[in-house]
Amino acid sequence: MIRIVTLDPIDPSDMAFLTATLYRAFGLGTEHAGERPMPREAERKDGRVDAVKVLAEVAPVRTFADDKVLYITASPLALPDGPLGEPPCWGFSQYGGERAVISTSRLPARGVSEASIENFRRRLAREAIHAVGHLWDLHHCYDPKCAMHPSWSPGLPANPEMDLDTFCREKSERRIRLAKT
Amino acid sequence: MRGPPPRHPDDHREQLPAVEGVIEDAATLAPGDRVVYPNQGVCAVVGVEEKDIAGQKLELVRMRREEDGAAVLVPKNKVPSIGLRRVATGGQIEGVFHYLAAQFDDPELDWKVRHRDNADRLIAGGVLGVAEVVKGLHSLSRIRPLPTKEREQYDNARHLLVHEVAVSLGVAPALAEDYIDYALMPPAGVKFDLKPPPTPVLLPSRPKRRRPAAGEGEEGMEDLGLADLGLGDLDLGAALEGVEAPAEEGEAEGAEGEAKAEGAEAAPEAAAEGEGEGDEEEEAPRKKAAAKAKPAKAPKSAAKAEKPAAKKAAPAKKAAPAKRAEKPAPAAKKPAAKPAAKRGGKKK
Numbered sequence: 408m409i410r411i412v413t414l415d416p417i418d419p420s421d422m423a424f425l426t427a428t429l430y431r432a433f434g435l436g437t438e439h440a441g442e443r444p445m446p447r448e449a450e451r452k453d454g455r456v457d458a459v460k461v462l463a464e465v466a467p468v469r470t471f472a473d474d475k476v477l478y479i480t481a482s483p484l485a486l487p488d489g490p491l492g493e494p495p496c497w498g499f500s501q502y503g504g505e506r507a508v509i510s511t512s513r514l515p516a517r518g519v520s521e522a523s524i525e526n527f528r529r530r531l532a533r534e535a536i537h538a539v540g541h542l543w544d545l546h547h548c549y550d551p552k553c554a555m556h557p558s559w560s561p562g563l564p565a566n567p568e569m570d571l572d573t574f575c576r577e578k579s580e581r582r583i584r585l586a587k588t
Numbered sequence: 589m590r591g592p593p594p595r596h597p598d599d600h601r602e603q604l605p606a607v608e609g610v611i612e613d614a615a616t617l618a619p620g621d622r623v624v625y626p627n628q629g630v631c632a633v634v635g636v637e638e639k640d641i642a643g644q645k646l647e648l649v650r651m652r653r654e655e656d657g658a659a660v661l662v663p664k665n666k667v668p669s670i671g672l673r674r675v676a677t678g679g680q681i682e683g684v685f686h687y688l689a690a691q692f693d694d695p696e697l698d699w700k701v702r703h704r705d706n707a708d709r710l711i712a713g714g715v716l717g718v719a720e721v722v723k724g725l726h727s728l729s730r731i732r733p734l735p736t737k738e739r740e741q742y743d744n745a746r747h748l749l750v751h752e753v754a755v756s757l758g759v760a761p762a763l764a765e766d767y768i769d770y771a772l773m774p775p776a777g778v779k780f781d782l783k784p785p786p787t788p789v790l791l792p793s794r795p796k797r798r799r800p801a802a803g804e805g806e807e808g809m810e811d812l813g814l815a816d817l818g819l820g821d822l823d824l825g826a827a828l829e830g831v832e833a834p835a836e837e838g839e840a841e842g843a844e845g846e847a848k849a850e851g852a853e854a855a856p857e858a859a860a861e862g863e864g865e866g867d868e869e870e871e872a873p874r875k876k877a878a879a880k881a882k883p884a885k886a887p888k889s890a891a892k893a894e895k896p897a898a899k900k901a902a903p904a905k906k907a908a909p910a911k912r913a914e915k916p917a918p919a920a921k922k923p924a925a926k927p928a929a930k931r932g933g934k935k936k
Contacts, residue, residue: 489767502761549729
């Protein structure tokens with residue numbers, strides 16, 4: 408089961424689109440599990456939120472074995488600096504774990520036109536699939552058409568696909584089959 | 589560093605400089621140490637235990653794979669040879685990132701060589717070897733999609749690299765992967781201030797195709813593995829004679845009587861002596877060789893074949909020497925052409 412928890416309000420129609428897309432991508436039941444406040448400990452001085460701390464400090468939701476929880480926030484996320492600097496952050500997951508967080512701050516503006524709303528929803532769904540994919544042990548993929556391709560890659564098209572490629576889909580299916588429940 | 593096992597038992601392992609951090613002595617391992625088992629990932633040493641296996645008392649190093657808690661047991665004396673190494677240091681990891689972010693020259697396009705080298709790098713190349721596999725296959729994937737096997741190899745290498753970097757930097761694996769891909773696929777407009785990448789991992793050279801030496805050429809030709817098939821006694825040379833001179837069969841059969849009576853042991857020696865010998869000396873082995881080719885038929889057909897043999901004798905005599913002159917056949921084949929012509933000559 409995939410449980411979506413919002414840290415900031417989100418449009419119900421966007422949520423409906425997201426749950427349907429996640430269900431299609433992983434074949435797992437998906438539901439909106441409510442709202443939680445953003446933990447204060449995760450806020451940084453530059454106005455961004457530490458993605459690693461969010462997952463560590465956020466209030467939990469009721470889960471069962473192999474449930475995955477996806478948090479969605481509108482605040483910009485930040486990651487600790489790496490050897491070559493700080494990578495841009497669309498989201499962060501506990502690899503093979505239970506929790507992931509994504510941000511809508513880097514997505515294209517939702518706007519009011521049908522096209523812009525559709526575009527926003529597709530990008531949101533892609534980031535959600537990417538984050539949940541990490542929870543099911545998927546690594547980044549070199550194929551720009553796959554949802555597991557890094558979101559900052561220059562090879563990513565303007566309107567990227569929101570599907571997994573064959574290798575990643577089969578791997579996630581295998582993991583899900585082997586899961587305890 | 590000990591390279592991968594030799595492909596051929598005769599090939600000696602090439603001694604290469606050891607990869608940094610390889611554990612040469614199991615006595616240096618202490619419970620709680622974190623080590624990297626090639627192709628398995630980061631393990632924590634639990635301790636050394638003694639086990640009785642097949643009547644032998646073995647000292648085993650017990651490790652626990654950190655990723656899933658799987659138990660790994662390695663005989664203490666095998667530790668130096670399996671490529672067990674310490675988790676990469678900060679300096680090594682820095683080198684890996686500078687290597688990943690560097691421009692990559694053209695990838696190896698021969699899939700056999702590439703696959704073999706990548707497998708070697710994963711086993712014996714240390715953390716930089718794993719990074720080389722990831723970078724090499726990633727570069728190749730930009731040219732064309734990877735085949736299934738290499739896609740799996742790429743995913744495995746990435747998995748190993750992510751976990752080792754995560755352990756070395758003390759961060760979550762997903763964060764380590766973001767760092768790796770930030771170096772591997774930097775966003776548009778981002779340029780890194782890179783140091784020169786570390787020296788690529790040296791791989792042991794592969795044994796070249798074994799060519800038979802001048803002296804063993806004949807032997808090599810004849811060694812078709814017949815002994816393995818239970819056909820070791822088959823005289824291939826004699827069998828080939830029968831195939832090579834079908835027109836002269838009559839003559840050969842006609843002369844079987846005396847040939848059969850002589851011993852067969854001189855034949856190989858005569859073949860080795862070469863062409864410099866007189867006709868008298870060559871005649872006997874040739875007859876013996878012919879006799880070998882048709883051992884069962886010879887007595888019956890000897891009388892029958894006399895007439896046709898006499899008829900065919902004249903053309904055979906002309907054809908055979910010409911054949912010999914233009915084609916210096918190997919020693920084993922020589923007897924096939926000559927005896928027929930000579931025998932034909934005798935009858936004439």
